[in-house]
Amino acid sequence: MKIAIGCDHGGINLKPVLIDFLEKKGIEYKDFGTFDKSSVDYNEFALAVGTAVANGEYDKGILICGTGIGMSIVANKIKGVRCGHCHDVFSAKMTRLHNDANVLALGERVVGPGLFLEIVDAFISTEFSGDERHARRVEKIKQLENKNFK
Numbered sequence: 001m002k003i004a005i006g007c008d009h010g011g012i013n014l015k016p017v018l019i020d021f022l023e024k025k026g027i028e029y030k031d032f033g034t035f036d037k038s039s040v041d042y043n044e045f046a047l048a049v050g051t052a053v054a055n056g057e058y059d060k061g062i063l064i065c066g067t068g069i070g071m072s073i074v075a076n077k078i079k080g081v082r083c084g085h086c087h088d089v090f091s092a093k094m095t096r097l098h099n100d101a102n103v104l105a106l107g108e109r110v111v112g113p114g115l116f117l118e119i120v121d122a123f124i125s126t127e128f129s130g131d132e133r134h135a136r137r138v139e140k141i142k143q144l145e146n147k148n149f150k
């Protein structure tokens with residue numbers, strides 16, 4: 001599995017925690033920035049990570065900002081991205097099982113490092129259920145994208 005990761009200044013402290021976790025698990029990743037605490041716009045990092053996932057270069061994306069909200073809003077405007085904004089383990093698991101989410105957005109100002117890693121672990125280790133009703137709903141999302149995006 002290859003994972004694209006990104007953050008803004010609001011998520012800069014949790015990103016090393018994520019990198020350490022991925023490295024210990026032997027998971028390949030690319031860090032799309034930001035790389036320091038200077039104030040930046042979350043938009044460009046959500047766009048870079050979301051695009052890398054949508055074009056198939058990476059299997060999943062993980063985005064961290066202060067709340068996860070800005071990142072998730074931007075990511076979900078990219079065709080092919082289904083971004084789950086999750087601050088609990090149950091939601092992270094369900095967004096994989098039911099929504100086949102390919103990007104996870106979280107907020108560093110919302111969760112501590114322990115819960116953060118449990119959420120990430122649930123997201124990356126849970127497969128899409130593939131159940132007919134969930135597959136149908138994901139397919140409807142794709143149809144809506146095809147209708148609304150160029």
Ligand code: RB5
Pocket residue numbers: 008009010011042065066067068069070071107
């Ligand atoms: C930055 O201050 C903050 O607005 C950003 O990290 C994020 O929380 C936006 O949704």
